[in-house]
Amino acid sequence: MRLVVVGNGMAGSRLVSEVRARDPHLPITVVGAETCQPYNRVLLSNVLAGSTRPEQVRLLDPSWYAAHRVEAVFGSAVTCLDRDTRAVVTEDGRRVPYDVLVLATGSDAIVPPIPGVERAIPFRTLGDCERILESAGSSRRAVVIGGGLLGVEAARGLAGRGLPVTLLHLAGHLMERQLDVEAGEVLGETLAGLGVDIRTGVTAQAVQADGVLLADGDLVEGDLVVLACGVRPVTGLAADAGLEVRRGIVVDDEMRTDDPSIFAIGECAEHDGTVYGLVAPAWEQAGVAADVITGGKALYRGSRMVTRLKARSVELAAMGETQLTEEHAEVVRFTHRARGTYRKLVIRDGRLVGAIVLGESDAVGTLTQLFDRGGPLPGDRAGLLFPGLSATAHVADSPTLMPDAAKVCQCNNVTKGQIRACWEAGARDVAGIAAATRATTGCGTCRDAVEGIVGWLCEQEGVSA
CATH class of the missing domain: 3.50.50.60 (FAD/NAD(P)-binding domain)
Structure with a gap:
């Protein structure tokens, strides 16, 4: 064959x-x-x-x-x-x-059919990335069209290089597929504090040599235009x-x-x-x-989606049915906009069906596991949002309290138990664990958790990591 x-x-x-x-x-x-x-x-x-x-x-x-x-x-x-x-x-x-x-x-990257779009660079391939970086070195200002996950990451990345950036988005708030209105607004405020000018609810009419012309007639100046309009x-x-x-x-x-x-x-x-x-x-x-x-038996039953934003100084995880309101589910929410914090749980039939965690939090690991497993939730909902305030909260980010069945690497479906087994077989560092299980080789956001588990295992045995 x-x-x-x-x-x-x-x-x-x-x-x-x-x-x-x-x-x-x-x-x-x-x-x-x-x-x-x-x-x-x-x-x-x-x-x-x-x-x-x-x-x-x-x-x-x-x-x-x-x-x-x-x-x-x-x-x-x-x-x-x-x-x-x-x-x-x-x-x-x-x-x-x-x-x-x-x-x-x-x-393929979606390229909007607007005049002058050939002046813009899609952000999809490694070649695209290299072209953007080359252009950024000689540009005075950048414009990113598209405020989904990739557009937000692109805008933050260019701003982190010291380039003034304007992010244009058609919808009323950023990442509308993953975030509700308030979370999108908080994310926009966080990015604004990091040097990204946010303009939502706008339509790009044309790409010109000096920037992007909007449908309302405004010109957003920029000599580098990046497309992140979806795929x-x-x-x-x-x-x-x-x-x-x-x-x-x-x-x-x-x-x-x-x-x-x-x-x-x-x-x-x-x-x-x-x-x-x-x-x-x-x-x-x-x-x-x-x-x-290869002759085996396996069935794919769909995937439970967890989106992680990879942008320096911006912590965001979103999963499941984040758009549901109190009419259709139990919703637990906390917002502190001045600190860029937004946390939301969406609960139906006693199980977590959606969550948003924006801003630094030690709750992400626990919530991801509860969402992935679909198990019943503890009665203390506040303890899920603020694990450190609850004596009964199951703090999954602590290797000591994390069960072996807990999934550490979402991209590669690697559990704590598999990491422990690799460690016991001789893989005493993150590189060894990655080689054996592929943990950390996807989006990379689980690296800290893997390092923590390896460090904890080494500490238990009195060996050096």
Whole structure:
């Protein structure tokens, strides 16, 4: 059986490594449109901010493919999927036959159809990031169009480099998909304090040489314009081949399309009506597909979404149904706008179905676990928002009180128990834990927790971390 994977981004490269870990002999060919090795797209905002170097976001070294007998075809996009002969054709004319095909084509940045938009730089790929950084070095002022997660991270990253930034957003508040109105306003006030000028409820009419013209006639000055207007699943290849496509490529619980020999995973896939835009679901899907392809049994039942903002001096986590009000759920809320603090719990049938934590807090670990497990909540709701004030609160951020079943790394589904097992097997530092479990290699926000667990384990045994 010959496996062909179209797409070598975060989903495709994970699928290849997962399959190879299960079957060392299965012939694998991976075809990627980008010329460079796969990289962690989630960490591009860190590259933009200067806290991470481009070489630090690489996922698989080129030597990995040869060492694991994987044929890698990079720099030539697939232009045709021939289901009759079971082959894919690349733009340079190469024909690659398959028995099983996995589509991991990801998403493209949405570029608004406005005059002069070619002057702007989308923020999607490593190449985009490098272009933005090059332009930032000679720019006097930047404008970011789009106030979703990526736009906020881009604006904060550029402001952190000392560049005056204006963030433009069509909706009435930032990150409206993840945050309610008040949380979006508090986030905007926090960013304003860090040097980002926020303008919500505005429409970009055109990109000009001296800035962005708004629909109301105002000109927002800037010689660097960055687009963060969202993404769109890349489904053209599947649609042209006659596969079922809605918003994404439709798949079942085994990640199969309506052609049993073709799978789809990651941002291009639509499962049960949902297209996921975060790395953790893509990696979960890759694991399920790898199991099925190598003869195992696995089902994907959807993912519980936890969004973490990666921006210096801005702590934000949002999960689940954050928009529900008191009419439909029990809502517990605390706001201290002067300190940039906003905390909200959304509870239904005694279980946490949504939460927002903005500002420094030791509650995030506990809330994430309660949301992920869907278990019953303690009666002391205030103790969940302020763990340090409650003697009965279950402080998950303390390694001593954290159960082994607690999930530490959301991106890679790694528990405290797995970290403990790796430590007992000889992995005595974060690098060793990461190599064995992949913890910390996704969005990176769990690094402090992993360091804390390793330090605690070393302290218990009286050894040096």
